[in-house]
Amino acid sequence: VHQSARDVLDSPEFHRLVARRWRVSLVLTACLFVLYYGYILLIATQKPFLSQRIGDATTLGIPIGAAVIVISWVLTALYVVWANRHYDSEVARLRGRLRHD
Amino acid sequence: MQTTLGTPTTSAVIFFLIIVALTLAVTFWAARRTRSTREFYAAGRSVSAFQNGLALAGDYMSAASFLGIAGLVALRGYDGMIYATGWLVGWPALMFLIAEPLRNLGKFTFADVVAFRLRQVPVRIAAACGGILTVLFYTIAQMVGAGNLIALMFGVRYEWAVVMVGAVMLAYVLFGGMIATTWVQIIKAVLLLVGVSLLTLLVLSRFDFSPGQMYSAVAERYGQSALEPGGLVTDPIEAISLGLALMLGLLGLPHILMRFYTVPDARAARASVLYATGFIGYFYLIIPIVGFGAAALVGREAIRGIDPGGNMAAPLVAELLGGTPFLGFIAAVAFATILAVVAGLTLAGASALSHDIFTHAIRKGAATEYEQVRVARLATVVFGAAAVGLGILFRGQNVAFMVGLAFAIACSANFPPLLLSIVWRRFNTTGAVASILTGAILSVLLIVLSPTVWVDLLGYDTAIFPLRNPAIVSMTLAFIAGISGSLLTREPSAEASFDDEKLRTYLGVGAE
Numbered sequence: 001v002h003q004s005a006r007d008v009l010d011s012p013e014f015h016r017l018v019a020r021r022w023r024v025s026l027v028l029t030a031c032l033f034v035l036y037y038g039y040i041l042l043i044a045t046q047k048p049f050l051s052q053r054i055g056d057a058t059t060l061g062i063p064i065g066a067a068v069i070v071i072s073w074v075l076t077a078l079y080v081v082w083a084n085r086h087y088d089s090e091v092a093r094l095r096g097r098l099r100h101d
Numbered sequence: 102m103q104t105t106l107g108t109p110t111t112s113a114v115i116f117f118l119i120i121v122a123l124t125l126a127v128t129f130w131a132a133r134r135t136r137s138t139r140e141f142y143a144a145g146r147s148v149s150a151f152q153n154g155l156a157l158a159g160d161y162m163s164a165a166s167f168l169g170i171a172g173l174v175a176l177r178g179y180d181g182m183i184y185a186t187g188w189l190v191g192w193p194a195l196m197f198l199i200a201e202p203l204r205n206l207g208k209f210t211f212a213d214v215v216a217f218r219l220r221q222v223p224v225r226i227a228a229a230c231g232g233i234l235t236v237l238f239y240t241i242a243q244m245v246g247a248g249n250l251i252a253l254m255f256g257v258r259y260e261w262a263v264v265m266v267g268a269v270m271l272a273y274v275l276f277g278g279m280i281a282t283t284w285v286q287i288i289k290a291v292l293l294l295v296g297v298s299l300l301t302l303l304v305l306s307r308f309d310f311s312p313g314q315m316y317s318a319v320a321e322r323y324g325q326s327a328l329e330p331g332g333l334v335t336d337p338i339e340a341i342s343l344g345l346a347l348m349l350g351l352l353g354l355p356h357i358l359m360r361f362y363t364v365p366d367a368r369a370a371r372a373s374v375l376y377a378t379g380f381i382g383y384f385y386l387i388i389p390i391v392g393f394g395a396a397a398l399v400g401r402e403a404i405r406g407i408d409p410g411g412n413m414a415a416p417l418v419a420e421l422l423g424g425t426p427f428l429g430f431i432a433a434v435a436f437a438t439i440l441a442v443v444a445g446l447t448l449a450g451a452s453a454l455s456h457d458i459f460t461h462a463i464r465k466g467a468a469t470e471y472e473q474v475r476v477a478r479l480a481t482v483v484f485g486a487a488a489v490g491l492g493i494l495f496r497g498q499n500v501a502f503m504v505g506l507a508f509a510i511a512c513s514a515n516f517p518p519l520l521l522s523i524v525w526r527r528f529n530t531t532g533a534v535a536s537i538l539t540g541a542i543l544s545v546l547l548i549v550l551s552p553t554v555w556v557d558l559l560g561y562d563t564a565i566f567p568l569r570n571p572a573i574v575s576m577t578l579a580f581i582a583g584i585s586g587s588l589l590t591r592e593p594s595a596e597a598s599f600d601d602e603k604l605r606t607y608l609g610v611g612a613e
């Protein structure tokens with residue numbers, strides 16, 4: 001059954017799609033903020049913690065800094081996997097319902 | 102150590118000529134494909150996600166991040182690494198908050214998105230001003246850096262270096278538009294990633310491929326403190342304000358946002374951010390190794406001896422480990438890096454002038470294709486000439502704060518209206534103009550009153566505004582201005598078209 005733009009906009013499926021998209025985005029953004037600003041605050045307030053050695057000279061701060069970069073990429077990848085698997089198929093379904101007039 | 106830096110060696114000149122010849126050949130090829138506005142501004146939307154990922158990386162990784170971060174790590178140790186992380190974390194935020202809506206709603210510039218359902222003339226003018234300010238400060242910093250670096254590496258005069266960069270870059274953008282710019286950025290990204298990877302391998306080969314041994318060598322020479330966080334981040338509010346500017350500033354950089362219109366759809370835009378984040382993240386993971394390697398192998402004194410800012414750490418370690426030919430290669434890569442970034446900036450500045458101001462504010466959208474492309478090219482010349490002129494004017498000035506200023510304006514004047522226009526039905530023209538003006542004026546004003554300019558450059562004893570980067574204040578107030586400006590006025594047409602906008606934002610219906 002083809003519907004008008006209004007029907008699609010008002011449909012519970014569209015509402016759910018938009019809500020879910022922002023829920024995923026905001027949860028990931030929150031993770032990113034905790035990760036990066038957590039790291040910055042750690043540097044500002046807990047220097048001895050980051051300065052402890054984990055090798056001959058290597059400090060704990062070095063792998064933690066590298067981890068911030070790697071985890072940032074992983075968060076980005078998580079979003080792409082979610083969007084490719086769930087978001088796109090729902091978009092295709094809703095677009096298919098739109099009447100072309 | 103003996104160095105050939107500053108003298109134009111045969112290998113440096115050969116690599117330099119190869120890069121210029123290759124990119125100009127690409128420009129010649131692209132020029133024949135650049136006739137319409139869609140081709141000039143957006144490469145005909147034919148760039149693949151992988152290509153755009155590389156081009157985004159090429160657009161973003163500046164000489165400041167290549168030579169600057171390696172130098173910071175070499176001279177200041179761990180503190181330089183903190184910078185490296187800050188330059189990456191904007192990319193995931195760009196993905197989560199605006200990448201796909203931006204692609205679906207816009208045509209050529211981010212102002213297309215802000216002005217989507219608002220009154221065109223005031224919003225276009227305000228958004229173009231925010232965009233141009235951002236791009237202009239960024240360009241000045243790049244041009245002055247380019248002049249200094251090329252003068253230092255090839256031994257040519259500063260003015261000549263700036264004119265040379267301006268002329269080659271102008272050729273790319275003027276004739277080849279976005280198609281040439283994209284390929285220049287792709288070539289540069291590949292060269293930079295290959296060059297820095299080789300350099301990293303060469304450095305690690307001196308330490309049995311064990312970073313731990315390298316860190317030990319650094320600690321032996323400069324003390325354990327080189328591997329510990331030092332004085333860079335001490336005041337939490339200052340650190341968070343700088344972090345906000347670096348992270349959310351990316352979401353308001355016109356030359357980056359513009360690249361999203363070169364891919365066919367939102368799905369490709371999404372994938373291109375993942376590729377870009379991968380390339381840029383890899384780059385920032387390995388560049389500190391080059392910096393630490395330079396400290397351990399070349400030595401801080403030698404690096405400071407050539408350039409007190411440390412910018413020559415990477416070229417010096419390249420020469421030590423790979424000889425003059427490798428130094429020539431790295432110097433040419435640094436040159437390509439500058440060219441690609443400046444080309445992207447010029448295209449973004451020109452498109453704000455021609456697409457936003459001429460086509461939409463002056464001609465109210467009624468200009469022919471032919472006229473639009475001509476004005477776009479004219480705007481390119483104007484912006485390119487301004488870049489060269491300002492580059493020469495600011496010779497010898499400390500312009501490091503200008504990158505910070507560009508990011509502060511981007512996150513305060515460009516990002517708030519962009520985000521609000523995507524998510525909030527009640528957002529209207531008054532709110533958009535109020536947030537852009539608040540963000541732009543406050544960031545400039547507060548940076549002038551900050552320790553960076555008021556004390557370091559103007560020589561007063563104490564700063565009027567305590568933070569070096571104003572983002573935490575200027576961005577917050579720009580959001581407040583945008584929200585209160587919208588709540589104080591009603592614009593029924595803007596609210597009514599939010600439904601159309603939503604269909605386009607989330608489903609891509611009607612996206613160009």
